[in-house]
Amino acid sequence: MKNSLRTALVSATAAVVFVTTVWVIQAEQPAAAQEGGAAAAPAQGRGRGRQAGPALPTPRLADGTVNLGRVPGEKGTWGVPYITNMAMRVVGPDGQLLPEIAQQQAAARAGGAGRAGAGGGGRGRGGSKSEPWMPWMPWSAAVYDYNSINESKYDPEGYCLPPGGPRMMATPYQMEILQLPEHKRVIMIFEGATHVWREIYMDGRKFPSDDELNPTYLGYSIGHYEGDALVVENKGFNENSWFDYFGHPHTDKMSVVERWTRPNKQTLHYEATVTDPGAYTKPFTMAWDIPFNATSELPEYICQENNQYLNRLEDDFGQPIFGPRKQPGAKPGTSRGTK
């Protein structure tokens, strides 16, 4: 009981510190940056578009391709929003937020729950039953309920492990996109999410065979342009990550098709269609906007530095996740008859 209480306190404290840090950082960004974490509403076709000032024209590269990064000679990075629950960003075929989600968010706001459901560091969590639009399998619903009950204490991102798949675009801090047409590649650099980068092959290659595909956090990415959209197919994910802080699971059977557009200079619109026959009965699409911070450059943020949280994290039996066990020789669950 004492251990459980302490674990809960540590988890709650870590969550509060993290959320507070994110809020402080976001408070230093333009208003548009803070809107990335809110519900998507239509602006120029899809997504939200509230910006500080009028929408500026979409910049383009010399060959006419949409420029998804900064204009040469200028500053600017994408302020990736903190989206804690991607189920609240599921959109329909029209690209609009599902009506039931909009209703749930409206009810939460009316009830004074603030950001509950769409974020908020674990507040207002109702497990799989509160998200009936998600195509759960029984096990993925059960795992999600488990993660809801323990308030995501096993979130791998809390261990400073990289986010997998769409979570890269929902983990806060700055991000930059470098289009390298001469190299037939697109590189995405992330300040947050353990300071990782993505490499998207634009050379028309095919995916390696399943046997050759080494499962990774970010998967294997092949992209092409469809008009003004960068479309990227991804597969080859490992199972070491969650979709989001709320703990939606996925398997290594997951494939993701991502779509980036830049309806104006200040806005990057992101869509991800997830197909995971290992965890969900049918595909679903999520979408949100990512605002441009015209005055910023990529700073350095090292998640692993001084991560004291890990040293205090305990499992369901009150045993340390890392470090020596408290009662050597009495491993709960592995010592028969000790439970």
Place this chain on the structure above:
Amino acid sequence: MKAALVPAVVALGAAALPVAVHAQFGHPMKGQWSGEWGPKAKPNRLLLNLDWNGKDVTGVINPGPNAAVVKSVVFDYANPASWGVKMTAEGKDAAGKPVVITVDGKLENIGAYLKHFHGTWIQGSEKGEFAVTRN
């Protein structure tokens, strides 16, 4: 001798580190499990190699010439933090005769690296407790 042991121990420790931080958050039953079943005085070693194909848990128990093939795994998700698991498998005994294995257990610590699976193990006419931990 001691000088040779120190680098070996350091190398082994370094090799163990990635294992310690490796996580697997797909289906909780998937993976390699090791432990034992039967009387504590004379336990039987267990190695379970289990996979999730999107519909069923598949795999083998104690890979080798007398490996048992998992035939069915049924979950009871009533308690999110502790799943009931009933598993059946078919293999051969030491004499090469067909034997059915029936397992009735609990899956615990689902979100942690060290997941536990323990309960009752019936193999042919023998019955005992079992406990395995995911490697």
